[in-house]
Amino acid sequence: MKILNSISAWQKWRNAIPPTQSVGLVPTMGALHAGHQSLIRRCRQENDICTISLFVNPTQFNDQEDLANYPNTFEADRKLCEDEGVDAIFFPDYNELYPDDYRYRVSESEVSRLLCGAHRPGHFDGVLSVVMKLLNLARPDRAYFGEKDWQQLQLVKGMVEAFFMPVTIVGCPTVRDTDQLALSSRNFRLSQVDRQKAAGFPRILSTQAPAEQVARLLEADGFAVDYVQDFKGRRCAAIHCGEVRLIDNLPLYEKGEHI
Ligand SMILES: Nc1ncnc2c1ncn2[C@@H]1O[C@H](COP(=O)(O)OP(=O)(O)OP(=O)(O)O)[C@@H](O)[C@H]1O
Ligand SMILES: CC(C)(CO)[C@@H](O)C(=O)[O-]
Numbered sequence: 001m002k003i004l005n006s007i008s009a010w011q012k013w014r015n016a017i018p019p020t021q022s023v024g025l026v027p028t029m030g031a032l033h034a035g036h037q038s039l040i041r042r043c044r045q046e047n048d049i050c051t052i053s054l055f056v057n058p059t060q061f062n063d064q065e066d067l068a069n070y071p072n073t074f075e076a077d078r079k080l081c082e083d084e085g086v087d088a089i090f091f092p093d094y095n096e097l098y099p100d101d102y103r104y105r106v107s108e109s110e111v112s113r114l115l116c117g118a119h120r121p122g123h124f125d126g127v128l129s130v131v132m133k134l135l136n137l138a139r140p141d142r143a144y145f146g147e148k149d150w151q152q153l154q155l156v157k158g159m160v161e162a163f164f165m166p167v168t169i170v171g172c173p174t175v176r177d178t179d180q181l182a183l184s185s186r187n188f189r190l191s192q193v194d195r196q197k198a199a200g201f202p203r204i205l206s207t208q209a210p211a212e213q214v215a216r217l218l219e220a221d222g223f224a225v226d227y228v229q230d231f232k233g234r235r236c237a238a239i240h241c242g243e244v245r246l247i248d249n250l251p252l253y254e255k256g257e258h259i
């Protein structure tokens with residue numbers, strides 16, 4: 001497995017792959033868990049070459065404390081990738097990936113302003129900009145994203161369509177813990193007490209009731225609610241559990257009931 005931490009090393013490696021070989025990319029911010037592992041496995045199955053990027057992208061963090069506290073587990077990440085048969089890890093640094101210091105950016109003017117976008121100004125400009133860069137550098141046939149970040153998945157699909165980018169975006173189901181909490185790198189930051197309490201989030205979110213009522217139920221359980229909203233066939237929500245912001249979404253029936 002190659003670990004490539006400069007763009008020139010990455011491009012040299014990428015250019016040596018013959019066009020007959022299909023390439024998959026799993027973009028991540030590291031601190032890998034079984035959710036990422038499921039994306040890697042799908043990528044491994046569907047492509048000749050499986051690549052992953054590990055980059056904590058500062059431009060998508062509206063909250064500097066959140067960025068400073070983002071977990072960094074490079075050694076464990078490297079081992080997980082090796083065990084899963086990843087061919088190459090792309091591990092760039094900010095100055096190389098942003099030679100323009102973010103003067104140029106990708107912006108979406110509707111969906112990016114809703115839900116998480118309403119609470120994290122500029123977040124999706126940062127996400128779309130870095131995903132555009134990573135796709136341009138990795139030139140994958142397929143790129144893999146989790147449904148846990150439903151709004152992100154819709155926006156990335158929209159960008160690829162809008163800019164005629166030659167890549168298929170593959171959405172992968174949310175992997176959950178035994179108590180149904182969606183796995184997330186930020187879960188590592190929950191205290192033991194808050195981790196137990198967090199199980200109430202998916203449980204209450206699956207209540208068959210209007211979104212406003214579900215928001216009130218979450219508040220009654222002690223969560224600070226950013227939003228609970230139905231969007232593109234999903235019930236989406238973001239809450240704060242102690243210091244940690246958590247997101248989740250579930251499919252809706254047409255009548256607004258959960259499957
Ligand atoms: N539980 C999960 N199931 C499926 N995919 C996931 C899961 N968690 C994250 N992913 C996907 O992995 C990719 C990389 O996500 P990222 O590195 O931000 O991890 P994360 O766990 O979502 O971290 P965060 O705490 O920042 O939300 C994204 O496409 C994301 O949707
Ligand atoms: C897609 C992504 C890697 C871009 O930084 C990030 O938003 C994530 O990990 O979901």
Ligand code: BAL
Pocket residue numbers: 060061149
């Ligand atoms: N997985 C979403 C990345 C973020 O919260 O910034």
